[in-house]
Amino acid sequence: MVKAYYPDSLEAALLARRNDPGARIVAGGTDFMVAKPPADSAIFVASVPVLSDVKLTDGPRGPVLGIGACATYSDLENNPLVPAMLRDCVSQIAAPGIRNAGTIGGNACNASPAGDALPVLYALSARVRLASLAPDGSVARREIPIGEFILGVRKIALGPAEILESILLGADAWSNGTITSYRKIGARNAQAISKLSFAATFRAESGRVARFTAAFGSVGATTVRAEDIEARWIGASVADFTSAAREIRSAYEGRIKPIDDQRSTAKYRKAACLNLLEDFVRNGAAL
Numbered sequence: 538m539v540k541a542y543y544p545d546s547l548e549a550a551l552l553a554r555r556n557d558p559g560a561r562i563v564a565g566g567t568d569f570m571v572a573k574p575p576a577d578s579a580i581f582v583a584s585v586p587v588l589s590d591v592k593l594t595d596g597p598r599g600p601v602l603g604i605g606a607c608a609t610y611s612d613l614e615n616n617p618l619v620p621a622m623l624r625d626c627v628s629q630i631a632a633p634g635i636r637n638a639g640t641i642g643g644n645a646c647n648a649s650p651a652g653d654a655l656p657v658l659y660a661l662s663a664r665v666r667l668a669s670l671a672p673d674g675s676v677a678r679r680e681i682p683i684g685e686f687i688l689g690v691r692k693i694a695l696g697p698a699e700i701l702e703s704i705l706l707g708a709d710a711w712s713n714g715t716i717t718s719y720r721k722i723g724a725r726n727a728q729a730i731s732k733l734s735f736a737a738t739f740r741a742e743s744g745r746v747a748r749f750t751a752a753f754g755s756v757g758a759t760t761v762r763a764e765d766i767e768a769r770w771i772g773a774s775v776a777d778f779t780s781a782a783r784e785i786r787s788a789y790e791g792r793i794k795p796i797d798d799q800r801s802t803a804k805y806r807k808a809a810c811l812n813l814l815e816d817f818v819r820n821g822a823a824l
Contacts, residue, residue, distance in 0.1 A: 540578035547587050550700055551670045553580045558697035564588075564607045565638035568647060583607050588642070588702065591616050600708040603666075606642025606701045613641060620706065622717035622736060626657045629721050642701045648687045651730050651755045657719055658683050659752035659762045660736035661710040667695065668702040680705065689758050715740040715748060718821050720813055724800070731755050732801035735813040739822040741775045749778070751817070753810045756795040763792045775822065782819035786811050 542560065544550035553560065561576035563569050564583050569576070582588055588607035593600050602618060610627040613619045614636065630636055630653045644654045645665065663683040671677040683704075686694050695701065711717055716739045723729035734754035740747045749770050753761040766788045770778050778785075795806035 539576055542578070542580040543584065544580065544582065545584055547585055547668060547676060547700075547702070548670070548674070550580060550582050550585050550588075551668060551676065551698070554700055555670055555698040562646070562700060564640040564643045565609060567635055567639045567643070582700065583640075590703070591618060593618055593708070596707065598707060598709065602706045602708060604641055604704045604706070606645075606703055607640050608642075610636035610639050610641070620657075620661065620711040620717065622711065622719045622738075623654065623657050623661070623706075626654055626719050626721070626736070629653070641704060645683070645687065645704065646693055646695070646701055648689070648691050648693050648759075650690060650758060650760070651734075652760075653721065653731065653734065653754075655683075655687070655760045656734045656736040656752040656754040658704065658706075659760045660717075660738050660750045661706050662750065664705040665701055666703045666705055667699045669696060669699045678702065684759075684762065687759050710738060710748070710750075713740060716821055718817050722809055730800060733795070733806045733809055735810060735817075737814070737817045737821070739817070741822075744775055746770050746773050746775060746778050749822075751789075751814055753793055753814075755800075756793045756806050756810055761792055763789060766792070779819055779822055782815045785818050786815040789814060 542553040544553055557578050560578040560580045563579045563581050588605045590603065590605040591608050591612060593602050610630050613627045614624050627636065630639065641654055644652045664680045665683055665686045666678055666680050669677050681694065688694055719736045721734045722732045731754060733756055737751040739749050749767050789811060793807050793810050795803040797803050
């Protein structure tokens with residue numbers, strides 16, 4: 538029998554987490570019953586109000602959208618504060634029943650290479666806010682980039698007494714004329730795990746590249762994003778950037794390392810990812 542905790546506040550959830558660090562944290566629970574090994578205890582956090590908040594606040598570099606870890610896909614799909622690329626992404630996840638239960642925090646903590654929302658979060662330079670209890674009983678928090686949180690297949694940088702509180706998106710990543718693109722390729726349009734996925738952003742200022750990000754899902758142990766390649770093009774003229782589509786494609790050749798599995802072949806995955814990237818650089822960024 539599973540020992541269950543039902544906290545009604547973040548502090549109560551963190552106390553349960555500290556006292557029972559082996560307990561599984563459960564939000565929507567869409568993967569809970571099939572998880573291996575099965576859990577001996579679980580902390581059900583969906584009823585903690587603050588963990589479902591979606592709100593815009595002021596940050597040192599401009600507005601920041603905070604998305605509570607327990608916000609469901611349906612919550613995000615219907616919220617105008619959420620970037621269009623993320624709304625587009627979650628609208629393609631599974632079916633309405635799953636979208637009504639599944640959560641953005643669960644997608645991140647599950648750390649699957651095929652996690653639908655992860656390429657979008659990487660492309661939007663998301664950060665995660667992790668909470669724990671300080672010795673005086675107050676809530677202590679730390680923030681790290683999504684790429685430092687997800688370490689590998691089913692591996693995350695979550696301390697034994699921590700809970701993922703929220704995902705943070707700086708509005709600059711998708712506003713001020715930023716072009717965004719999300720593509721998911723699967724065996725069918727719904728109820729399918731992706732063969733691969735692609736998310737990218739681009740913004741020009743005064744005819745020069747001010748932002749360029751690209752992220753690929755289902756082609757590595759974690760979502761693939763090459764920040765060093767992106768950085769080479771910041772400050773370049775838009776004309777030079779778009780005309781270098783083949784060069785940029787070649788730079789990503791060695792970064793995308795998919796495998797053959799039951800959903801697709803490595804050859805197809807790699808070719809499709811590079812085609813999507815080249816098309817975005819050549820055509821999307823020229824809009």
